[in-house]
Amino acid sequence: MESTLTDYLESQEDLVREAALALPHQFSQCTYPLGPLRQAVYLCLTCPEHRGICSACSIACHTNHEQLELFPKRNFRCDCPTTVVAHQCTLRAKPEEENTSNTYGQNFRGVFCRCGRPYDAKTERETMIQCLVCEDWFHESCCNLQERPGTREPSPAPVPAPAPPDAILEEDDVASEASSSGLPPPLISGNDYESFVCAACAFDHKIFQQWAGTPGAIIVVRDGVNAPWRLEQGLPHDGITPLEVDVSLTTPMTGAKRPLSPSDHSPESKRIRTSYGTPELMRTACLAPPSNSAASQIFAGGIRAALDQATSLGTGDIFFKEGFRNRWCRCATCLPLLQIHPYLLEEEDTYEPPEDPDSGFSLEELGMRALERLPRDRAIDGIHAFQEMRNDLMSFLRPFAQEGKVVNEDDVRGFFATLAENSKKTQS
Numbered sequence: 324m325e326s327t328l329t330d331y332l333e334s335q336e337d338l339v340r341e342a343a344l345a346l347p348h349q350f351s352q353c354t355y356p357l358g359p360l361r362q363a364v365y366l367c368l369t370c371p372e373h374r375g376i377c378s379a380c381s382i383a384c385h386t387n388h389e390q391l392e393l394f395p396k397r398n399f400r401c402d403c404p405t406t407v408v409a410h411q412c413t414l415r416a417k418p419e420e421e422n423t424s425n426t427y428g429q430n431f432r433g434v435f436c437r438c439g440r441p442y443d444a445k446t447e448r449e450t451m452i453q454c455l456v457c458e459d460w461f462h463e464s465c466c467n468l469q470e471r472p473g474t475r476e477p478s479p480a481p482v483p484a485p486a487p488p489d490a491i492l493e494e495d496d497v498a499s500e501a502s503s504s505g506l507p508p509p510l511i512s513g514n515d516y517e518s519f520v521c522a523a524c525a526f527d528h529k530i531f532q533q534w535a536g537t538p539g540a541i542i543v544v545r546d547g548v549n550a551p552w553r554l555e556q557g558l559p560h561d562g563i564t565p566l567e568v569d570v571s572l573t574t575p576m577t578g579a580k581r582p583l584s585p586s587d588h589s590p591e592s593k594r595i596r597t598s599y600g601t602p603e604l605m606r607t608a609c610l611a612p613p614s615n616s617a618a619s620q621i622f623a624g625g626i627r628a629a630l631d632q633a634t635s636l637g638t639g640d641i642f643f644k645e646g647f648r649n650r651w652c653r654c655a656t657c658l659p660l661l662q663i664h665p666y667l668l669e670e671e672d673t674y675e676p677p678e679d680p681d682s683g684f685s686l687e688e689l690g691m692r693a694l695e696r697l698p699r700d701r702a703i704d705g706i707h708a709f710q711e712m713r714n715d716l717m718s719f720l721r722p723f724a725q726e727g728k729v730v731n732e733d734d735v736r737g738f739f740a741t742l743a744e745n746s747k748k749t750q751s
């Protein structure tokens with residue numbers, strides 16, 4: 324059933340209250356009972372506790388609170404109905420115990436990237452990229468994909484100097500342009516890679532270091548501190564296919580010690596390793612490419628040197644091209660390293676609120692539904708703060724209200740299509 328918007332848009336608060344009531348279908352289910360899962364997590368900035376809430380609770384319970392969408396976090400359980408969050412959960416009356424298995428990184432303090440900047444949807448011009456492993460967000464400029472926009476002044480400026488009035492005007496102009504074009508294209512755009520692994524995570528896991536800078540695992544390097552940043556992904560190491568593999572390749576190329584397991588000493592495993600041409604051999608032969616020399620140099624130098632802007636020849640961040648999950652070597656040395664993080668081998672599921680096609684669509688429900696469809700794993704035009712998005716949606720809808728026109732699903736879809744289009748433009 325559709326209603327004219329004038330019914331809804333007396334004020335935004337009315338709308339939000341109305342929306343909360345009108346959403347029994349899609350957003351009536353807090354994800355708490357489902358246990359820890361990968362889901363879009365929202366940080367409520369109004370509530371004093373720095374905890375995460377599910378999308379249903381963000382709409383139903385914290386409607387009038389200022390919120391920041393943190394995008395997917397894995398193994399996360401909604402904190403809204405727990406005793407830790409004082410604000411009453413409207414979806415689950417019974418208070419639940421504290422979630423002890425949730426991880427609260429710096430994003431839960433509203434801070435992002437290794438530069439530790441807070442995110443402000445009103446002023447942030449940069450695209451940010453989510454790390455596949457730690458799920459923190461990184462500025463393109465911090466990954467040396469482009470200059471930091473508009474910062475000629477020293478970067479850590481905790482107390483910004485008060486700007487003269489005309490400078491403020493200019494800043495506003497810049498901010499309004501940012502969504503249509505604004506920034507020069509980055510060295511590599513979100514369309515050209517599937518997943519990103521940040522330097523800290525790459526330094527933490529040997530498996531990334533071996534592949535960094537080889538085909539399909541792009542790193543950003545420079546040949547000297549005054550040289551420009553460029554992409555490095557080595558040369559395809561041709562000719563090696565599992566069937567042509569030589570036994571000499573069974574020795575891991577990094578020189579890393581092969582982890583000992585009890586089966587290593589069993590006669591059976593010996594037999595497998597010496598039986599040429601069998602599928603067992605294919606699994607034991609390491610097919611990882613020879614490591615890239617620029618990457619090796621970065622990882623040998625340690626993370627502190629890699630992240631020191633003055634001397635760094637590369638951060639160690641890795642951009643994995645599409646299909647990277649199928650390219651890993653799965654030999655007895657590599658596979659266990661990958662299995663520590665199952666999402667490296669298989670794309671993981673991210674929870675989506677259930678669809679209910681029979682429900683009477685309310686205005687905001689349509690909007691939220693479309694919002695849920697925006698790509699979450701990709702670099703998008705910044706982290707869209709929930710509040711900002713809602714404000715945009717409201718200003719889009721206001722003319723309908725003023726003219727007493729009925730909004731239909733297509734209109735709302737159109738709004739989000741434009742939004743997605745704009746975010747693509749900023750990327751390329």
Ligand SMILES: [Zn+2]
Binds near residue numbers: 352355379402
């Ligand atoms: Zn919840």
Ligand SMILES: [Zn+2]
Binds near residue numbers: 367368370385388410
């Ligand atoms: Zn709140």
Ligand SMILES: [Zn+2]
Binds near residue numbers: 379380404413414
């Ligand atoms: Zn709740």
Ligand SMILES: [Zn+2]
Binds near residue numbers: 440
């Ligand atoms: Zn940063």
Ligand SMILES: [Zn+2]
Binds near residue numbers: 454455523525
């Ligand atoms: Zn990371």
Ligand SMILES: [Zn+2]
Binds near residue numbers: 610611653654655656
């Ligand atoms: Zn291998």
